[in-house]
Amino acid sequence: MKKLIILAVVILVALVMASPAEAAVTIKRTGPGSVNTVVRTSTKSASSVNLMLGGIQNNSLSIVNSGLNFEIGNTTGGSIESGEASSEVDNESYVNGNQLTINQAANPCCDGDVLIHTTGPGSVNRVTMTSTKRVRVTNLMAGGVENNSLSIVNSGGNVSALNTVGGGIVTGDATSEHTNLSDVNTSVVSIVQ
Numbered sequence: 001m002k003k004l005i006i007l008a009v010v011i012l013v014a015l016v017m018a019s020p021a022e023a024a025v026t027i028k029r030t031g032p033g034s035v036n037t038v039v040r041t042s043t044k045s046a047s048s049v050n051l052m053l054g055g056i057q058n059n060s061l062s063i064v065n066s067g068l069n070f071e072i073g074n075t076t077g078g079s080i081e082s083g084e085a086s087s088e089v090d091n092e093s094y095v096n097g098n099q100l101t102i103n104q105a106a107n108p109c110c111d112g113d114v115l116i117h118t119t120g121p122g123s124v125n126r127v128t129m130t131s132t133k134r135v136r137v138t139n140l141m142a143g144g145v146e147n148n149s150l151s152i153v154n155s156g157g158n159v160s161a162l163n164t165v166g167g168g169i170v171t172g173d174a175t176s177e178h179t180n181l182s183d184v185n186t187s188v189v190s191i192v193q
Helices: none
Strands: 025-027 035-065 070-072 079-081 085-103 114-116 124-154 159-161 168-170 174-192
Touching: 025 035, 035 085, 035 114, 035 174, 070 079, 085 124, 114 124, 124 174, 159 168
Parallel strands: 025 114, 035 124, 070 159, 079 168, 085 174
Antiparallel strands: none
16 A cells, blocks of 8 residues: 655745744555655745835034123223133944844754654555755945034133223133934844744
């Protein structure tokens, strides 16, 4: 008596999809002239196309002044004192960040057990196991950051004039600080097979 068993498994896995475990195939005590065939095929494909276009423009203007103080025309003088003037500008830009994980680790094709036990004379036994895994990742990223920063800082331009008895002007520091941080076109691709 001929026994013909064909087991074909075709699996298409798209982006982080796991397939179930394959059951074991057991063929026991076949008669004379029997044909025993086990075929397992596991095909996994993952494809990802990431097209990211982006741009950021940061325009910063900082005007800091502790000067332009005037002491003019006092009979007994006087004094002008100005404190510190400061400015801090922080620009943080993040453009086109991508994290992709493709997991094809589960392999039911070759993990299952196949047992053809006792076969009679003239029997044909064939076991074919095939596993094909394909991953195609295309990252097209175009991004940019343009930072335009302008600082106008002044602690001068002070005038003490036409005072009968003395006079004085004391100014503090004028400072401006610009910080630009840009993270552009970062891609992390993790593939597990």
